[in-house]
Amino acid sequence: MTRTRTPRTRPVLPVTSALLLFTVTLLSACSSSADIEAEERAESSNAGSAQPLSVDTSPEQADRVSSDEDPDAAALVPGAIAADGRLTVGVVGTGEPPLGFLADDNSTVVGSEVDIASLVADSLGLELDLRNISWEQWPLSVQSGDVEAVFSNVGVNAERLQLFDFATYRQGIMAFTAQSGSDLEIAEAADIAGLTLAVGSGTNQERILLDWNADNEAAGLEPATLDYYANAADALLAIRSGRVDAYLGPNPNAVYQESKGQVAIVGTVNAGWPNTTYVAATTLKGNGLVEAVQAGLQHVFDDGSYTATLERWGLTDEAVDEPVVNPQVAS
Template sequence: MKKKILTTAVFAVALLAPLLTACADPGTGAQSASSGAPEITANPVSEAEKAAPLRSKLNQQAHDLLPAAIKERGTLVVGNAPFTAPLSFYAEGNKNIVGSDPALAQLLADALGLKLDLQATSWANWPLGVRSGKYDAVISNVTVTEERKELFDFSTYRNDTLGFYARSDSKLGEIKGAADVAGKKIIVGSGTNQEKILLSWDAQNKAKGLAPIEFQYYDDDSASELALQSGRADLTFGPNATGAYKAAVAGKTKLLGLVPGGWPLSAEIAVTSKKGSGLVEATTAAINGLIKDGSYQKVLERWGLSSEAISASRTNPPGLPKS
């Protein structure tokens, strides 16, 4: 049985939309500059980011793979949609863009021996920006798909995952599959990929005679958090990046399980460049160098995303299939 719970505010929509559209086809994802960063009172990393920005050393092998035009220019122009913590968002005063994606962009530019030119864009505009040459690459939570591979090249840098989060003192065990959520009260976004996964799992459970999931929907993040903390809900299920950040900042929730964003298939997030531009070989080599020297892992640790780390960057791996 679905339990529909609605409130008047729209905070949750603004929070989740940029991440949910990360898997959308180019040109179809909607993201507005009005969708601000999550309203989290404390930011444990932005000051550290300013005081001690993470930097990396030149990777000569990766630099040598750069297209001649970018070498001569000496800059790496990166597009980024700064609207979702902890991936990318404006720090105090809307002056500086901080987050895991901008931090990775800086490390990548350093490794390539280039100066970073980070430019804010919207989700809807990044495909045209890359194809037109306005940006050398986009680093903005873009998932590899087979459709996108027709127009873009990819160097992977993070797993695309969804997370189950419970109250920090919850007695629930690890969630590995459908049977673990039978009979649970779960907060999920309506019309999202995670709802689709839960509906599939619920159907499996019912077919086996297990208790159904109680779906709960909120349009207000405060109401959602209150439901979880008061015990009216057992779990939330959504993009792991935002769940991990909130858990790190507030300390009121904990991770119980991860699910691939493309379930039942796995999916990866990647640096995105124009198809055939010649940049992808250099970016893949640079990311693998960052993984080897440990600076890549430091970025994910700083932003609470260690659970999404990859062991090696891949060039144009299999992507999510066309719908």
């Protein structure tokens, strides 16, 4: 049984010196980009405990955690997939750290999702054949056979379960981020009453906030004002300028940004609120690969490489106890 964790509000990350340069520029009270960059450099040099995660961003990924082959898991790989000795995996590689992003060569996809896929390939005795795909592409890529699995922060839901099989490996968590030093604490609907919150249109985060607003209005509380942004970079600028009180976005990105001292995480909520949603390896429905992926994941759970990989990226709060095939979800 996968456990549900209590959302955290103010995590403290064990971090070291930075190798990873994040490209989002944060807005200050200054008006020019040069002033903003100067302020960022000053903040970076003066940062105390909020230092960046120490991550190898080279294409070689010398510090990537590895595993070994599990013969029992490898025996479960369907013959048509095992024939070429490769596991072809799609990852959205043009996003923000730490999930999937481009390495220093601006070509190789690296990140936490790549690392989990690499562990599964190791445990199945297959070579990882990584394909950089867009988020919009992943369903058709699996259905057409262009990729055999997707590891890219895909959440399990009822609609997707009709077409795909899933093997879980993380909780799906969203985080509220605010200015560093903020005294906000957001754990439930009442905590957002009267706030101005940045969110992306049409996202699961928006759905949660709209539901919370409805609950607040029913309770006689002032609803939050939702301010819509096309991307996380613009939302971060809005936080820093004081145009919004907080932003609700993916927890992995927030953890990385907080480690750099750019924001403070002031609350978390499961992406499936009021239920629990999981992030999972995604395969074509009924082709038999998901059982092999689950067994491969169980092997890396057991040998510690799964935990070590989450620690590498600061994502231990999203860990699950065991991989589950096609978990029950609310319709």
